[in-house]
Amino acid sequence: MSFLDDNNPCGQNLLNIVSVGNSITAEILRLKDYVPRIYRLDNKADKAKYGELILDFSYFKIAEDHEKKIEQSPELTELDDEARAQLPLITRFYLAFQSIHHYASDLQQYIEELNSGYYIQQTLETVLQEEEGCQLLCESLYLFGVILLLLDFHIPGDVRERLLIAYYRYSGGDATPSGDESNIHDICLLLRSTGYVHPLDAAKVLGLGGKQTAAGAASLVVPRYPEAYFSRFRFDENFVDLVVARLRCDDIYNQLTLYPHPAHRSTALSTQAAMLYVCLYFCPKVLHSQGSQMREIVDKFFCDNWTVSVYMGITVNLVDAWLDFRAARSAIENVINPSAIKALCQQQKEQLGKTTQKTEEIVREGVLNDNFVLEHANKIILLMRQSNVLLRWFCLHTSREVFIFAHAATLP
Known part of the structure; x- marks a missing residue:
């Protein structure tokens, strides 16, 4: 029986977990463009208008006082009603955050079931001996890491906290959709701010100049992240x-x-x-x-x-x-040191020249026809493979990385 047969619950459950993980990454990539502007508080006008209303996890320490403050201020009450109108969108963010905690819990439960003998004749070791099982188990852990990194990169920690607090306030405290087992406190513990700053925001801090730059650079450092x-x-x-x-x-x-x-x-x-x-x-x-x-x-x-x-x-x-x-x-x-990088770049440059020359020889008009392809199929495949390898290397190593860890390293 194949590991992924329909009547093999061990394989099907793992496949379902990995499928959910891929769905979560897709949802994060969709939602990143729909974060309500007021929850970013990334300009002076929004900070002045909504700063007293929209809080991060500091809300939990002053919850009662904060609610009284809103009730006693007509202006804050009006702003609160305006923010409450976005509850459907905030709920979608919450459901995405909740699904991340679900994913980790489901994966951990699956591992516990393997260890306890729930699946007959299946253990962690036997699943890893199956080709599909090995791939899916490795992907399951990898996907959770990717989900956390993508979330921190696209939806900053302070924004996540504000969205979670907004959902907590507007949905009635501990209430979660459909009476779900994951409560909001577990999700808050998992997705609270890490301190990581998006490269675009870091560039603004580092561009302040003078003492502000040095102080800002220090605030961007997150030791041993992630x-x-x-x-x-x-x-x-x-x-x-x-x-x-x-x-x-x-x-x-x-x-x-x-x-x-x-x-x-x-x-x-x-x-x-x-x-x-x-x-x-x-x-x-x-x-x-x-x-x-x-x-x-x-x-x-x-x-x-x-x-x-x-x-x-x-x-x-x-x-x-x-x-x-x-x-x-x-x-x-x-x-990876200066001398090794210099030698490697020189080697790649030479390979690029040779590959370009070979490519130009066969893409000339009248050369690349059906008979030529049939006679030289192996050579063409080798050339295509070499071209793709070189193109991949140059694309990766001639541009700035996207997920920047050492922001301070960009200082002049």
């Missing part, structure tokens, strides 16, 4: 270790057979490398102190690249991302 963020929900340690081990040691998508040339190894394993990068934050001991494992990881996945596409164009620079992780920093600095 380690603490990822640790807010604790998964089974054995599950995390097994997933990281599989991603580190195996070719879970069988890509090496499609990229047989040794120079294309990092491209073949690029999807797996992005998954491993995210999953390592759930296992920070490797990043901090497992020097031998980190050297193995870097040599296998990142020996000739340092910019990683984490998810749909969200790129990170490993040199900055691993700055606060001793073992990881040491491993990446061992292969």
Whole structure:
């Protein structure tokens, strides 16, 4: 029986969990463009008008006083009614936040069921021995990390807190849609602000000049990010270790057979490398102190690249991302240094020249016809593969990363 057969509940439940994870990422990417402007408080006019009404989690300390203040002020009452009119949209944000907590809880429950023998003849180890099972288990952990990163990047922590407080106030406190098990307090604990600042907002702070710039740069630093963020929900340690081990040691998508040339190894394993990068934050001991494992990881996945596409164009620079992780920093600095980068860039430039010349030779008018393609199919496939590998490398490494960790590094 195949792992993903309809009558295999173990495979179907895991497939459903991963499907939900992908749906959540899609919902975050949809909602990011619909955050009500008043909850951003990103200009002086909005701060002056709504600053007293729209609060972050500091509301919980002064809830009664805050409500009395609104009741006693006709102006604040009018603004409160105006904000309350957006409850349907705020509820959609809340449901998205709630689904993130659900996803983590469902995944943890699935792992507990595997460990307890709920699924006959299935354990974590046996699921990881199945090709589809290994892929889905690794993707399940990776997706939760991606969800957290995308959320923090597109919907800043202070905005999340204001939206959650607005839902809490306007929906009647602890009430949650359809009497759901996840209460708002658990969601607040998971999604409270991390302190991370979006690059566009960081650029405004760093552009102030003088002492304000230095003070602003200090406020942008979030030590060991996103380690603490990822640790807010604790998964089974054995599950995390097994997933990281599989991603580190195996070719879970069988890509090496499609990229047989040794120079294309990092491209073949690029999807797996992005998954491993995210999953390592759930296992920070490797990043901090497992020097031998980190050297193995870097040599296998990142020996000739340092910019990683984490998810749909969200790129990170490993040199900055691993700055606060001793073992990881040491491993990446061992292969990504000025002399190595210079040699690598020269090598890629030469390859680009050769590949461009070969491409121009066959795309001339009258050359690339049916007979030519049939006679030289293997050579054309090799050329296409080499072209794609080079194009990918140059696209990633000639532009600024999207998810910036070390904002202060951009200071002049």
